[in-house]
Amino acid sequence: MEGRLIGLDIGEARTGVAVSDELGMIATALDTVHMSEPSEDALAIKKIVDEQRAILIVAGIPLNQHGKIGPQAEKVLAFIDELKKVIDVEIVTQDERFSTQAAYRALVSANIKSKKRKKVIDKAAAQQILQLYLDRQANIRKREI
Numbered sequence: 001m002e003g004r005l006i007g008l009d010i011g012e013a014r015t016g017v018a019v020s021d022e023l024g025m026i027a028t029a030l031d032t033v034h035m036s037e038p039s040e041d042a043l044a045i046k047k048i049v050d051e052q053r054a055i056l057i058v059a060g061i062p063l064n065q066h067g068k069i070g071p072q073a074e075k076v077l078a079f080i081d082e083l084k085k086v087i088d089v090e091i092v093t094q095d096e097r098f099s100t101q102a103a104y105r106a107l108v109s110a111n112i113k114s115k116k117r118k119k120v121i122d123k124a125a126a127q128q129i130l131q132l133y134l135d136r137q138a139n140i141r142k143r144e145i
Contacts, residue, residue: 007130
């Protein structure tokens with residue numbers, strides 16, 4: 001599958017956005033959408049999807065420690081339903097457990113100052129979610145060969 005993919009770390013206050021390269025190999029942190037009203041937020045994300053000419057959206061789902069859908073995941077799924085009203089691109093979900101912690105560790109190891117980390121953590125988490133998806137897809141393709 002060639003074309004850009006969008007990764008989303010959907011939160012109540014902010015949604016991190018990441019984008020892949022055209023070959024679907026590398027995810028890059030892109031932007032943070034400040035959330036206010038679901039229909040407006042969905043349009044803001046649609047604008048990014050359109051600008052990037054994305055062919056697929058990978059949305060992180062915060063499953064609980066047992067891998068089940070909890071209250072936070074329900075909120076994310078409700079927002080995904082809102083996105084589906086305005087976006088024609090397919091949306092798939094990806095377990096996002098530990099993505100924010102992984103992003104935080106990566107930012108700390110890169111010596112990013114605390115104030116800057118707060119500004120970029122959401123899009124860095126979206127990058128982690130998307131990269132995990134890309135890596136899994138690459139592994140599936142390798143096994144098929």
